[in-house]
Amino acid sequence: MKFIKLSLILFSTPLIFTSCDPDDPDPVNEGELITTLKYNLTPQNIGQTVTLSFADLDGSGGVDPIIQGGTLQANTIYSGQIEILNQAVTPEENIAEEVQEEDEEHQLFYLFSGLNASIEYLDADDEGNPLGLLTEFETGEPSTGQLTIILRHEPDKGADGVSEGDITNAGGETDIEVTFDVVIQ
Amino acid sequence: MKTLLPSLVLVLISFSGILRGQSCNLTIKGKILDRATAEPLEYANVFLEEQGAGAVTDSAGSFHIRKVCPGHIHLRVSHIGCETRSFYFDIGSDTALQITLEHHSEVLHEIEVLGQTEPFGAAQSRSSIQEAEIRDAQGESLGRLASRIPGVSSLNSGTQISKPVIHGLYGNRIAILQNGVNLSSQRWGNDHSPEVAVAQADKITVLKGVDAIKAGTEGLGGAIILSDNPIVNDPHLHGWGNYSFSSNGRQHSAAVRLRQKWKGLSWKFTGGGSRSGDRKTPDYFLTNTGRANFHGDISLYHPIGKDNDVQLNYSYYNDELGILRGAHVGNLTDLDEAIGREVPFFTEDNFSYEIEAPRQKVEHHIISLQSHLGLSPTARLELKSGFQSNHRQEFDVRRGGRTSLPSLDLTLIDQQNYADLTYEKNGYTWGSGLQTSWLLNTNDPQTGIEPLIPDYVKFVGGMYSTLKKQIGNWTYEAGGRYDYRFFSVAIAPLNSQDQVKRFEHNFHNLMGSIGILHRISHDLNWSINAGITQRQPYINELYSSGLHQGVAGIEEGDRDLESEASRKILGRLSWHTPSHAWIEIGIYSQWIDNYIYLDPQDEIRLTIRGAFPVFRYVQDNVNISGVDFSFQLPIGKSIEYQLKGSALKGTNLSDDQPLILMPQNRVQSGLKYLFSEHKASGHISLNAEYVFRQENYPQDEDFLPPPDGYFLLHGEAKLNFELWQQDMAFIASVENALNTTYRNYLNRWRYFADETGLNVRFGLRLLF
Numbered sequence: 011m012k013f014i015k016l017s018l019i020l021f022s023t024p025l026i027f028t029s030c031d032p033d034d035p036d037p038v039n040e041g042e043l044i045t046t047l048k049y050n051l052t053p054q055n056i057g058q059t060v061t062l063s064f065a066d067l068d069g070s071g072g073v074d075p076i077i078q079g080g081t082l083q084a085n086t087i088y089s090g091q092i093e094i095l096n097q098a099v100t101p102e103e104n105i106a107e108e109v110q111e112e113d114e115e116h117q118l119f120y121l122f123s124g125l126n127a128s129i130e131y132l133d134a135d136d137e138g139n140p141l142g143l144l145t146e147f148e149t150g151e152p153s154t155g156q157l158t159i160i161l162r163h164e165p166d167k168g169a170d171g172v173s174e175g176d177i178t179n180a181g182g183e184t185d186i187e188v189t190f191d192v193v194i195q
Numbered sequence: 196m197k198t199l200l201p202s203l204v205l206v207l208i209s210f211s212g213i214l215r216g217q218s219c220n221l222t223i224k225g226k227i228l229d230r231a232t233a234e235p236l237e238y239a240n241v242f243l244e245e246q247g248a249g250a251v252t253d254s255a256g257s258f259h260i261r262k263v264c265p266g267h268i269h270l271r272v273s274h275i276g277c278e279t280r281s282f283y284f285d286i287g288s289d290t291a292l293q294i295t296l297e298h299h300s301e302v303l304h305e306i307e308v309l310g311q312t313e314p315f316g317a318a319q320s321r322s323s324i325q326e327a328e329i330r331d332a333q334g335e336s337l338g339r340l341a342s343r344i345p346g347v348s349s350l351n352s353g354t355q356i357s358k359p360v361i362h363g364l365y366g367n368r369i370a371i372l373q374n375g376v377n378l379s380s381q382r383w384g385n386d387h388s389p390e391v392a393v394a395q396a397d398k399i400t401v402l403k404g405v406d407a408i409k410a411g412t413e414g415l416g417g418a419i420i421l422s423d424n425p426i427v428n429d430p431h432l433h434g435w436g437n438y439s440f441s442s443n444g445r446q447h448s449a450a451v452r453l454r455q456k457w458k459g460l461s462w463k464f465t466g467g468g469s470r471s472g473d474r475k476t477p478d479y480f481l482t483n484t485g486r487a488n489f490h491g492d493i494s495l496y497h498p499i500g501k502d503n504d505v506q507l508n509y510s511y512y513n514d515e516l517g518i519l520r521g522a523h524v525g526n527l528t529d530l531d532e533a534i535g536r537e538v539p540f541f542t543e544d545n546f547s548y549e550i551e552a553p554r555q556k557v558e559h560h561i562i563s564l565q566s567h568l569g570l571s572p573t574a575r576l577e578l579k580s581g582f583q584s585n586h587r588q589e590f591d592v593r594r595g596g597r598t599s600l601p602s603l604d605l606t607l608i609d610q611q612n613y614a615d616l617t618y619e620k621n622g623y624t625w626g627s628g629l630q631t632s633w634l635l636n637t638n639d640p641q642t643g644i645e646p647l648i649p650d651y652v653k654f655v656g657g658m659y660s661t662l663k664k665q666i667g668n669w670t671y672e673a674g675g676r677y678d679y680r681f682f683s684v685a686i687a688p689l690n691s692q693d694q695v696k697r698f699e700h701n702f703h704n705l706m707g708s709i710g711i712l713h714r715i716s717h718d719l720n721w722s723i724n725a726g727i728t729q730r731q732p733y734i735n736e737l738y739s740s741g742l743h744q745g746v747a748g749i750e751e752g753d754r755d756l757e758s759e760a761s762r763k764i765l766g767r768l769s770w771h772t773p774s775h776a777w778i779e780i781g782i783y784s785q786w787i788d789n790y791i792y793l794d795p796q797d798e799i800r801l802t803i804r805g806a807f808p809v810f811r812y813v814q815d816n817v818n819i820s821g822v823d824f825s826f827q828l829p830i831g832k833s834i835e836y837q838l839k840g841s842a843l844k845g846t847n848l849s850d851d852q853p854l855i856l857m858p859q860n861r862v863q864s865g866l867k868y869l870f871s872e873h874k875a876s877g878h879i880s881l882n883a884e885y886v887f888r889q890e891n892y893p894q895d896e897d898f899l900p901p902p903d904g905y906f907l908l909h910g911e912a913k914l915n916f917e918l919w920q921q922d923m924a925f926i927a928s929v930e931n932a933l934n935t936t937y938r939n940y941l942n943r944w945r946y947f948a949d950e951t952g953l954n955v956r957f958g959l960r961l962l963f
Contacts, residue, residue, distance in 0.1 A: 029635075029652070030652060030654070030681075030683060031652055031683045031685070031697075032635060032636075032637065032650040032651055032652050032683060032684075032685045033637075033650075033685075034685060034695045035637070035638060035640065035649075035650045035685055035686070035687035035695060036640040036687065037640065037687060037688045037689065037693065038638075038640050038642070038643065038644065038645055038646065038687050038688070038689055039640070039643055040643055040644065040645065040689065041595070041597065041643035042593060042594055042595065042597060042643060042644070044803050044804075045803065046803075047803060064803060066802060066803050074801070075801060075802070075803065105594075108594055108595040109594070111595075112594065112595070115594075116594075160528075160805075163525075163592065163594060164541075164592055166540070166541075178532075181521070181532070181533075181540030181541060182525075182529075182540070183523065183524065183525035183529060183592060184525035184526045184528060184529050184804060184805050185525065185594065185804060186803055186804060186805075187526055187528060187803075187804060187805030187806075188803060188805075
């Protein structure tokens with residue numbers, strides 16, 4: 011019977027160690043969060059700078075993102091520059107710098123729908139493949155449509171058409187995909 | 196069903212125990228029977244290792260060995276198609292033995308149910324995979340191995356990640372017991388394999404019924420029990436060593452088992468591991484599907500007096516595996532592009548053992564202490580205490596050098612206590628028990644990603660009672676259980692200004708079942724089993740929040756979910772003909788009220804990463820009904836034909852739509868040729884498998900319609916032989932022999948890639 015008593019004591023001890031609530035978890039610092047993309051278009055001759063922007067300051071869910079499209083002049087060449095920010099933290103983080111540092115693993119794509127426009131990459135990674143933070147944006151005749159900007163992580167830059175800006179064979183994971191309403195007049 | 200190698204069970208009937216002479220004039224006689232049919236087995240070999248004497252059974256299954264010296268002996272028994280095994284005992288007098296041979300393992304376990312000490316219920320449908328089959332299938336996952344049983348299938352993510360599915364239910368609804376304790380892990384994830392090494396188990400039992408009363412209410416869909424054979428009472432070192440190589444993935448796999456009785460202590464060790472690289476479909480490599488796995492298990496067993504014993508066990512499991520890069524997608528656009536492709540993105544032309552992000556890394560420890568106490572000749576108390584720790588890390592391809600930082604980093608610790616009492620009186624067997632468990636789950640905030648499930652503490656207190664009575668050819672049983680569950684949840688703030696959000700939940704769950712088994716004749720029996728179970732919502736169903744990395748979906752839990760309430764009825768008929776043919780049919784129907792599932796919402800959420808479909812955990816009333824069958828027919832003395840299959844249908848009763856991800860109907864057929872020559876035996880088998888297309892699926896709820904049905908051919912050859920006086924076994928097998936290109940509805944990578952093609956495996960085993 012001594013063994014039985016000993017066993018009962020031994021088996022009931024683990025109950026003592028338990029607690030009823032988890033400790034306060036530390037806040038999660040979303041280091042990779044991207045809240046904002048801005049596409050600044052500056053005409054090479056005369057005219058106004060246009061900024062297309064997408065901002066979702068509280069991340070996924072919650073308040074809806076604020077999307078601002080723009081109106082461009084017809085038959086004009088613009089210098090395009092991308093800003094990527096995390097504005098959920100102070101001071102705000104410049105994500106474009108991270109993209110620039112890892113240029114071989116990233117590429118921006120510009121897709122047009124209903125617009126008479128085209129872009130050309132002005133920057134390249136160390137292997138001479140396009141990156142797309144800096145672009146030349148040329149508008150044609152007046153038209154109305156959408157511009158979609160996609161940032162791909164780990165695309166296959168060597169695949170057919172990818173270095174010309176064709177996303178079809180790029181693969182990889184999408185880090186950013188935003189669509190702007192654009193009017194060319 | 197590739198191999199149905201029997202094992203041996205030895206029953207000592209009597210020791211007359213009067214004569215204890217020193218001279219070699221003892222006699223061992225006995226009878227060898229087919230355990231399933233109780234028919235005598237002819238031409239079985241019985242051999243006394245120490246004394247070099249032996250005998251062969253006659254047509255009545257009897258053998259006789261004379262002039263046996265007293266002392267310790269190893270008795271070796273072999274028969275056609277059976278793995279040779281030896282038994283150790285001390286002989287001091289003339290001895291009579293009855294040895295039952297598991298000749299048709301599929302038949303056996305159904306009959307074994309008739310045993311009187313079965314704690315999990317007699318009338319329910321249970322099936323098991325025996326030791327030799329587990330050994331032969333070295334390197335297989337639990338999910339794939341268990342799916343050899345009719346009615347069990349597996350939900351896969353590629354080849355390496357596989358979860359068992361019992362009668363259409365999986366994940367949170369299946370209990371897995373190892374070393375007597377409930378495996379505690381992040382089993383809510385469809386891409387989380389159970390953290391168990393099948394090599395450690397001697398037997399895998401699947402309970403399909405509802406009376407897994409001891410397994411608890413979380414086993415609403417059934418339970419899988421990994422158990423060990425009793426530790427033998429043999430002072431010599433015995434065990435086995437296994438090595439195998441698989442061509443697909445170039446997998447090397449090895450395992451070793453040792454056991455011995457040393458003074459008052461019996462010990463057992465199992466250890467092993469495997470390493471594989473990229474698997475291959477008939478046309479291309481599945482880049483980044485390598486795996487590194489190792490495990491160890493040690494048990495110490497010490498009997499105290501005649502009726503008491505204590506056993507200590509420690510198990511370790513470590514797994515690292517790669518996720519097909521092309522199956523990991525960002526948003527809906529990525530998914531659309533990945534789905535349409537002939538060959539997945541990121542496919543490399545060359546084989547590699549590299550495991551890169553996305554990948555998973557899991558480490559699991561279980562320590563358990565158990566003790567059996569004989570309170571009186573008719574009452575036994577079993578005490579168990581288990582401690583587990585589970586650490587899961589998942590790594591994604593990330594920006595800014597964060598790929599080496601896990602995206603998911605969960606640590607779970609768990610403590611369980613069991614006290615189970617069995618008491619027998621007047622033909623009644625009464626079982627009752629108390630169980631408590633405590634679990635703490637924590638997220639490591641270093642991930643820098645909003646956790647998919649929050650930190651929480653879960654406490655469970657449960658009690659149950661079962662009663663069984665046999666009257667003539669009828670066996671009746673009933674059982675009931677109550678579980679109290681408490682959840683305390685703490686949600687981490689997303690920035691330093693926010694507060695920690697805390698929630699609490701209390702659940703009271705009931706379980707009850709009744710069963711009747713009737714043996715109409717020696718060859719024919721039927722049983723019926725009915726029960727109710729309530730399962731509380733699991734943490735992911737209550738609290739999932741945010742983007743499920745890699746699967747392009749936002750998953751949202753619902754804190755107001757109620758417990759699921761299931762009613763299941765299961766009938767089974769089993770018939771052996773005098774000519775050794777055997778047939779078994781099981782039918783079932785399960786109604787689950789408030790069945791929790793992930794429902795695609797109309798909402799598409801726009802984020803800076805693009806658009807994502809939103810899935811929410813919702814509840815509806817559903818029904819799952821189906822049928823499982825097995826048929827076995829001996830043709831002559833050395834050929835066995837086998838046919839088995841299962842079919843089921845899951846319906847959401849609220850809108851009369853089919854349920855998503857239900858297993859396809861399937862049928863398997865096999866021929867096995869068994870041979871036994873001088874000192875060598877074995878088998879050659881050929882199996883054909885046809886899996887039908889899943890025709891019952893919800894329209895517009897899936898990214899792709901179910902893939903077509905497929906036909907696969909598998910083969911296996913096994914040779915047991917003796918070399919340098921050691922028992923050895925050589926196994927060669929071929930999977931997907933026709934190198935068929937196909938996709939499986941229950942594989943979550945089916946959107947992206949084909950299933951694996953031809954695989955040839957060679958294995959060598961040494962028994963000692």
